[in-house]
Amino acid sequence: xxxxxxxxxxxxxxxxxxxxxxxxxxxxxxxxxxxxxxxxxxxxxxxxxxxxxxxxxxxxxxxxxxxxxxxxxxxxxxxxxxxxxxxxxxxxxxxxxxxxxxxxxxxxxxxxxxxxxxxxxxxxxxxxxxxxxxxxxxxxxxxxxxxxxxxxxxxxxxxxxxxxxxxxxxxxxxxxxxxxxxxxxxxxxxxxxxxxxxxxxxxxxxxxxxxxxxxxxxxxxxxxxxxxxxxxxxxxxxxxxxxxxxxx
Amino acid sequence: xxxxxxxxxxxxxxxxxxxxxxxxxxxxxxxxxxxxxxxxxxxxxxxxxxxxxxxxxxxxxxxxxxxxxxxxxxxxxxxxxxxxxxxxxxxxxxxxxxxxxxxxxxxxxxxxxxxxxxxxxxxxxxxxxxxxxxxxxxxxxxxxxxxxxxxxxxxxxxxxxxxxxxxxxxxxxxxxxxxxxxxxxxxxxxxxxxxxxxxxxxxxxxxxxxxxxxxxxxxxxxxxxxxxxxxxxxxxxxxxxxxxxxxxxxxxxxxxxxxxxxxxxxxxxxxxxxxxxxxxxxxxxxxxxxxxxxxxxxxxxxxxxxxxxxxxxxxxxxxxxxxxxxxxxxxxxxxxxxxxxxxxxxxxxxxxxxxxxxxxxxxxxxxxxxxxxxxxxxxxxxxxxxxxxxxxxxxxxxxxxxxxxxxxx
Ligand SMILES: Nc1ncnc2c1ncn2[C@@H]1O[C@H](COP(=O)(O)OP(=O)(O)O)[C@@H](O)[C@H]1O
Ligand SMILES: [Mg+2]
Numbered sequence: 001x002x003x004x005x006x007x008x009x010x011x012x013x014x015x016x017x018x019x020x021x022x023x024x025x026x027x028x029x030x031x032x033x034x035x036x037x038x039x040x041x042x043x044x045x046x047x048x049x050x051x052x053x054x055x056x057x058x059x060x061x062x063x064x065x066x067x068x069x070x071x072x073x074x075x076x077x078x079x080x081x082x083x084x085x086x087x088x089x090x091x092x093x094x095x096x097x098x099x100x101x102x103x104x105x106x107x108x109x110x111x112x113x114x115x116x117x118x119x120x121x122x123x124x125x126x127x128x129x130x131x132x133x134x135x136x137x138x139x140x141x142x143x144x145x146x147x148x149x150x151x152x153x154x155x156x157x158x159x160x161x162x163x164x165x166x167x168x169x170x171x172x173x174x175x176x177x178x179x180x181x182x183x184x185x186x187x188x189x190x191x192x193x194x195x196x197x198x199x200x201x202x203x204x205x206x207x208x209x210x211x212x213x214x215x216x217x218x219x220x221x222x223x224x225x226x227x228x229x230x231x232x233x234x235x236x237x238x239x240x241x242x243x244x245x246x247x248x
Numbered sequence: 249x250x251x252x253x254x255x256x257x258x259x260x261x262x263x264x265x266x267x268x269x270x271x272x273x274x275x276x277x278x279x280x281x282x283x284x285x286x287x288x289x290x291x292x293x294x295x296x297x298x299x300x301x302x303x304x305x306x307x308x309x310x311x312x313x314x315x316x317x318x319x320x321x322x323x324x325x326x327x328x329x330x331x332x333x334x335x336x337x338x339x340x341x342x343x344x345x346x347x348x349x350x351x352x353x354x355x356x357x358x359x360x361x362x363x364x365x366x367x368x369x370x371x372x373x374x375x376x377x378x379x380x381x382x383x384x385x386x387x388x389x390x391x392x393x394x395x396x397x398x399x400x401x402x403x404x405x406x407x408x409x410x411x412x413x414x415x416x417x418x419x420x421x422x423x424x425x426x427x428x429x430x431x432x433x434x435x436x437x438x439x440x441x442x443x444x445x446x447x448x449x450x451x452x453x454x455x456x457x458x459x460x461x462x463x464x465x466x467x468x469x470x471x472x473x474x475x476x477x478x479x480x481x482x483x484x485x486x487x488x489x490x491x492x493x494x495x496x497x498x499x500x501x502x503x504x505x506x507x508x509x510x511x512x513x514x515x516x517x518x519x520x521x522x523x524x525x526x527x528x529x530x531x532x533x534x535x536x537x538x539x540x541x542x543x544x545x546x547x548x549x550x551x552x553x554x555x556x557x558x559x560x561x562x563x564x565x566x567x568x569x570x571x572x573x574x575x576x577x578x579x580x581x582x583x584x585x586x587x588x589x590x591x592x593x594x595x596x597x598x599x600x601x602x603x604x605x606x607x608x609x610x611x612x613x614x615x616x617x618x619x620x621x622x623x624x625x626x627x628x629x630x631x632x633x634x635x636x637x638x639x640x641x642x643x644x645x646x647x648x649x650x651x652x653x654x655x656x657x
Pocket of ligand 2: 046047048090
């Protein structure tokens with residue numbers, strides 16, 4: 001796909017840590033409205049790829065473009081978030097000494113400057129939106145609880161809720177099903193499919209059942225570059241993929 | 249907009265605090281000026297000044313709590329902003345001496361005559377006017393904090409490194425102000441003040457007035473801090489404290505938030521210093537001593553970090569103890585202070601106010617569940633949550649999960 005018509009465009013991206021190449025000439029394109037699953041063994045560079053997209057890590061070389069022509073390598077985390085890229089971390093990261101409600105309120109799309117927040121009064125529309133999200137992530141009954149007191153799975157969901165509250169164009173979701181029960185994993189897959197109806201989503205996941213239930217195009221990463229791409233059945237049939245990943 | 253902003257500042261705890269402050273602001277001066285000596289209600293002069301001094305310390309502690317308790321910036325240099333505010337006020341008081349100095353020079357303070365200076369340095373211009381000095385009390389600490397914060401926060405200096413450079417800042421100022429050629433009285437600092445706004449600085453009424461002014465300044469700054477920490481901005485600050493990197497990924501420009509509270513806090517410290525100087529009658533470079541800033545942090549830790557009221561309580565209690573110790577057992581004080589800090593860190597990590605309010609919440613929870621079990625009352629609801637939850641307070645009586653700051657992966 002050409003850069004101009006893509007939502008996210010990575011070309012020849014390399015990142016090394018002390019000589020170790022975490023990303024090695026990685027190229028990847030996500031189209032508008034697309035949902036993509038990324039799989040790969042531990043250490044393949046999946047999280048590092050998200051770090052590069054969200055401005056946490058600067059690539060040593062290569063191009064990263066959002067929305068066709070916005071160069072992300074020159075932006076910092078806050079402006080990339082403002083451009084419309086939201087991220088869920090591998091280790092669920094919510095604001096533990098805030099309530100579930102406040103976590104969502106903080107994430108809600110609204111002016112982000114200190115003076116705007118100082119005089120901010122929550123509007124009816126914002127309350128409705130939070131109510132809607134609470135319902136969606138099934139934490140309605142926990143709205144007043146501190147996020148610290150949620151279970152691991154609930155934190156994952158809260159973080160997905162926060163991601164939605166930001167209303168980004170592109171969601172990067174890093175291992176959403178980690179530490180979840182099978183039932184929770186299935187629910188999470190449903191939730192993500194729902195979200196994918198009106199957002200572009202990149203999901204990193206290990207769980208094959210989960211990836212299969214998403215039913216989307218899969219990219220296999222290995223040692224910092226793309227090993228194979230296509231439907232899950234297609235990549236599963238690839239000998240190299242079987243060797244480095246599925247075979248284990 | 250403004251009313252809702254201030255309305256947020258109020259709740260029971262704030263109400264109790266403000267009521268106590270109002271009583272003190274009225275009763276202490278009244279007891280000093282109106283009650284005859286020997287009466288049980290008489291407040292002696294020394295006590296008025298002492299308590300006035302405590303109130304300025306309390307304001308300094310409040311400023312530290314705003315940045316440390318809510319935003320996680322452990323400042324070990326806030327005494328620098330306090331001392332700068334104090335020097336700005338001291339310069340005004342020096343200029344009020346006029347010809348009443350030892351050398352009787354109408355234009356130059358005594359120490360400049362002593363150093364054989366011929367004219368007033370340019371940076372002393374304007375300090376003969378109160379409004380100008382008052383403005384400088386805010387602007388000088390505010391400007392220094394802004395410049396310092398601009399570089400530190402933009403370069404993402406955090407944690408211990410930031411604390412160390414705040415110590416370096418106050419130490420550098422200490423050395424600079426010791427020098428005679430800086431033009432701030434060197435070693436001896438500024439003293440021998442005569443009057444303030446035309447009132448004799450030694451008069452009982454002036455002292456009572458300064459006490460009341462300190463109390464009012466504390467109340468106003470408390471209300472500002474309260475409204476601020478309970479606003480959405482306050483929630484962002486706590487978010488920064490607990491998971492700074494996560495906050496950035498939500499699109500908040502963390503450095504702007506830090507710079508805002510940091511500068512505001514420095515200005516409050518400046519006000520505290522300006523009220524401190526006329527009450528103690530002197531300002532010298534000793535106020536910049538790195539140990540002073542560390543002491544303030546201990547006051548806040550003792551009272552309860554991230555509670556505002558706790559900062560005030562901690563400052564007053566520790567300084568009251570200090571006054572008592574330095575009178576009765578002067579050699580012991582530093583050990584007592586160190587011991588207190590160790591005790592609080594180990595056994596009261598939430599400080600006095602944090603521990604009490606946690607106990608209070610737990611008690612109410614238990615009562616509610618007891619009532620529910622005995623068949624009356626509604627099911628116990630979740631404990632009330634304050635938006636700017638005190639640092640590390642665990643509200644839950646269920647899973648004991650610690651709200652530790654965690655880096656975003
Ligand atoms: N900040 C870092 N410093 C050094 N090495 C890192 C850093 N981040 C990631 N790595 C290394 O880069 C490789 C890829 O890591 P990561 O992107 O987290 O893999 P994945 O998410 O696919 O499991 C790993 O070998 C990891 O040890
Ligand atoms: Mg990873």
